[in-house]
Amino acid sequence: MLISDLTTPALLVERDVLDANLATMSAALPGPRLRPHVKAHKTTALARRQAAHGHEGFTCATVRECEVMAAAGLGADLLLANEVLDTRRLGALVADGARVTVAVDSPETIAAAAAGGVGEVLVDVNVGLQRCGCPPERAGELAAAARAAGLHVRGVMGYEGHLMLVPSPERAERTRDAMQVLLRAAADVGGEVVSAGGTGTYLDNIWATEIQAGSYALMDTAYARLGHPFGQALSVLGTVISVSPGHAVVDVGLKALGMDHGLPAIEGAEVRRCSDEHTTFVPAEPVRVGDRVRVLPAHVDPTVVLHERMHLVDGETVLETWPVDMRGW
Structure with a gap:
């Protein structure tokens, strides 16, 4: 055709440009340093290409994304980086062998994770976006509540989404400030994971253990203005x-x-x-x-x-x- x-x-997706984007990101953030966000492309065929570049853990925004990824054999380590108050469908994925971690930022979302059968969580911390995420000073308290509910707390996440399109060098400076907030919360929470970042800050954010970039694969004109490769x-x-x-x-x-x-x-x-x-x-x-x-x-x-x-x-x-x-x- x-x-x-x-x-x-x-x-339309230009194959050569897509493949170059995936290779460039894989070289910059190899293996588990990148947890690609599938909300940017919502396509398991593209996610398989990302997995082939060594990125086997994925970030999702919706329950359906988790379900389709798991059904496609891509459910080895899925993070639902969003608060969910009905996790029964996620619990069913866990029961079928997928690994699903969900973000929590309140007693209600902790209770929902436990009730639905999702055993692993990240404490979501507000690092300046003013969207979801608990106040940093409450992160330790919520982690203790999650553990008391029988959940495994893998660590923290915090999305500096308000900085993605900020020009450099201001972007790097403000990313550092946001991540200092997250790292202080991580010290209170415990766990091995500090999950953050996106395409805009993928090089600036040297503090997170994993970066949740997604748009880099396909790109758009807003991100193109930043001069990323x-x-x-x-x-x-x-x-x-x-x-x-x-x-x-x-x-x-x-x-x-x-x-x-x-x-x-x-x-x-x-x-x-x-x-x-x-x-x-x-x-x-x-x-x-x-x-x-x-x-x-x-x-x-x-x-x-x-x-x-x-x-x-x-x-x-x-x-x-x-x-x-x-x-x-």
Whole structure:
């Protein structure tokens, strides 16, 4: 199959760029130093490629991601880096032989883990993002409560997500400050794991024992501005459906793109705006109705989840089609 045979909009992944991204990250963070976050791509075929580079532990954001990963034979060490109040489905995975660790930040989430049959936890600490995570001074108390409930406390996690897109060197300095908070909590909690980080801070964060990066594999334009050595593997293929004096329109809109990090990009063009089914752009060179255009998303995670499949391509050839099989809840 050729790219020209695909119905648009269609999610494309350049094989050579993807493979280079995986190899670059594997060299920087080998083996257990990286716990890839599957929420960025939600595709077990891609997770298998990450495992082939030596990363056998994975980070998940939803119960369904854990279930699909385990069913695909990738459940050797799954971290659900999120608070869950009904862990029965996770407990079923553990009973079937998967290793699942869940984040806890309150007595309620500790009780839920114990009741559902999840035996291992990380104490989630707020290191500045102001999302989930307990106050650092409460981490030791929660760890003691988890152990009293019969849980094994593997350590701590803390996500410095508010720093991912901060320019360097400020990003490195603020990452250090956030991780000092986490390390103080880790001293109170105990355990061997300090889990943190993401694509934005994967080199800055030298304090965590494992980094939860995910976007590096496919990349987006927001992360590309940081200058990290990862290429833009992901694009959304569209078809030019209208041409007017001064602008053109491609059939890739809000329903095919994650927009929380801003407008997408089109090489050699100025993107003006996006609506439900359309992106309006000003091309540097004339385009015609029927031309194919690759639209580069600003945020990979919410873009991928809008698509049922992604196509691994080499130039104009479609090599494989992978289901985005961790979509949904």
